[in-house]
Amino acid sequence: MRLGITGATGFVGRALMKEAAKAGHQVVAFTRRPVDSLAGANAVRNFSVPAAADFSKLDALVHLAGEPVAGLWTKRKKALIGQSRVNSTRDIVTALGKLPDSPPVLVCASGTGFYGNRGDEILDEDADGGFGFLAEVCREWESAARKAEKGGIRVVSCRLGMVLGPHGGALASLKKLFSMGLGGRLGKGTQWMPWIQVEDAARLLLRATSTAPPWRGPVNGVSPEAVQNIEFTRALGDLMHRPTLLPVPAWLLKSLPGGMQEMLLFSQRVDPLVARLGGFEWRYPNLVDALAASLGVTSPKS
Numbered sequence: 001m002r003l004g005i006t007g008a009t010g011f012v013g014r015a016l017m018k019e020a021a022k023a024g025h026q027v028v029a030f031t032r033r034p035v036d037s038l039a040g041a042n043a044v045r046n047f048s049v050p051a052a053a054d055f056s057k058l059d060a061l062v063h064l065a066g067e068p069v070a071g072l073w074t075k076r077k078k079a080l081i082g083q084s085r086v087n088s089t090r091d092i093v094t095a096l097g098k099l100p101d102s103p104p105v106l107v108c109a110s111g112t113g114f115y116g117n118r119g120d121e122i123l124d125e126d127a128d129g130g131f132g133f134l135a136e137v138c139r140e141w142e143s144a145a146r147k148a149e150k151g152g153i154r155v156v157s158c159r160l161g162m163v164l165g166p167h168g169g170a171l172a173s174l175k176k177l178f179s180m181g182l183g184g185r186l187g188k189g190t191q192w193m194p195w196i197q198v199e200d201a202a203r204l205l206l207r208a209t210s211t212a213p214p215w216r217g218p219v220n221g222v223s224p225e226a227v228q229n230i231e232f233t234r235a236l237g238d239l240m241h242r243p244t245l246l247p248v249p250a251w252l253l254k255s256l257p258g259g260m261q262e263m264l265l266f267s268q269r270v271d272p273l274v275a276r277l278g279g280f281e282w283r284y285p286n287l288v289d290a291l292a293a294s295l296g297v298t299s300p301k302s
């Protein structure tokens with residue numbers, strides 16, 4: 001398969017390039033960077049103007065590019081988070097619609113932020129969307145991707161949870177805080193935190209491109225073992241041999257700019273029903289194993 005990946009230079013994209021190569025696929029990386037070659041990619045194409053990018057001669061396209069959600073949510077940052085996803089997806093769909101040989105499948109990233117703040121409710125792909133900034137962005141993002149269906153393209157929106165891995169993502173920042181002894185539960189710590197190890201995220205995205213049998217519509221990209229923040233905090237602290245006694249009060253998180261507390265306090269108990277029923281096998285279904293692999297330490301469970 002000739003697989004196009006936008007955001008190939010990113011945290012998930014790099015893992016996806018690796019998994020694709022292992023499976024014997026050819027990778028075409030799309031990037032805004034002015035480079036002719038990229039480690040792990042067989043070819044590089046320009047993505048500075050998504051509407052004008054060349055998506056021809058691909059068997060599948062995975063769209064991962066977008067302004068990082070991490071960082072202070074200023075007005076400008078929030079606008080970039082939304083526009084870089086929704087507008088680029090619209091542009092891609094328009095460009096695919098003009099191609100005589102458009103790829104038969106578009107797999108677009110989305111996030112479990114789609115579900116908003118839902119307490120202990122179990123959320124499979126049929127659950128309604130929730131409220132909040134990320135829920136709104138995900139809704140528009142998925143809706144923009146779905147428009148490709150009109151052109152006969154199969155569309156999958158992969159609602160990723162927090163992706164855990166050794167070289168980037170949220171764990172990179174968490175590691176710094178925990179190593180300074182500043183790791184602690186967030187608020188009451190009862191909020192559910194959907195997560196997935198980066199290799200599994202890449203394998204799931206790759207599975208979504210395949211027709212054996214084809215997936216379409218939303219697919220929850222999370223591990224089947226949901227955990228609450230307090231359990232996540234304890235597991236990371238134990239593996240790093242750091243204390244996690246000091247909780248971070250909810251009022252402090254609520255004072256962060258732009259409503260970014262939703263990333264830390266919203267509760268999403270997400271069930272990867274489509275992947276489970278589809279027989280997907282997680283390499284890291286268990287949080288302690290996933291964290292240990294990401295930190296490069298031996299899991300006490302092994």
Ligand SMILES: NC(=O)c1ccc[n+]([C@@H]2O[C@H](COP(=O)([O-])OP(=O)(O)OC[C@H]3O[C@@H](n4cnc5c(N)ncnc54)[C@H](OP(=O)(O)O)[C@@H]3O)[C@@H](O)[C@H]2O)c1
Binds near residue numbers: 010013030064069
């Ligand atoms: N990581 C997670 O925990 C997580 C969780 C839920 C959902 N997701 C979604 O999964 C996708 C991939 O995540 P990731 O962690 O791999 O992302 P990432 O590393 O932050 O970035 C992916 C790529 O997006 C491109 N990019 C960055 N800013 C951009 C902008 N303003 N406009 C257009 N392109 C921009 C960059 O590629 P170039 O510079 O090469 O163009 C970058 O390498 C994202 O859409 C993210 O929202 C991730």
